[in-house]
Amino acid sequence: MKEEPHIGNLIKAELARQGRSITWLANQLNCSRQNAYKIFRRKWIYTDLLLRISVILDYDFFKHFSDWFEKRNQIDTR
Helix, strand or coil: CCCCHHHHHHHHHHHHCCCCCHHHHHHHHHHCHHHHHHHHHCCCCCCHHHHHHHHHHHCCHHHHHHHHHHHHHHCCCC
C-alpha cells in the first residue's frame, strides 16, 4: 500500500511548480519565513491551515488524502 501523503512535501512541490517563493507564501500566511519552512517538514497539518494554503495556492491538497484513503479502502476490502 502506498504511504500516506506527506503534506509538507506536496505544498513545497506545488509552490515550486507555480514559481512562487517561500517569502511569498509566508507573506500570504502572515507568518515568518522560518515558520513557512517548518510547514514543509510536516507530514500533517491542521485542516484549517491546509484549507488556507489550498485557497492561497488555488490547489486542492485534500484530494491527495481522499485518493490515498480510497485506495487504502480498496486494498482493505479485497
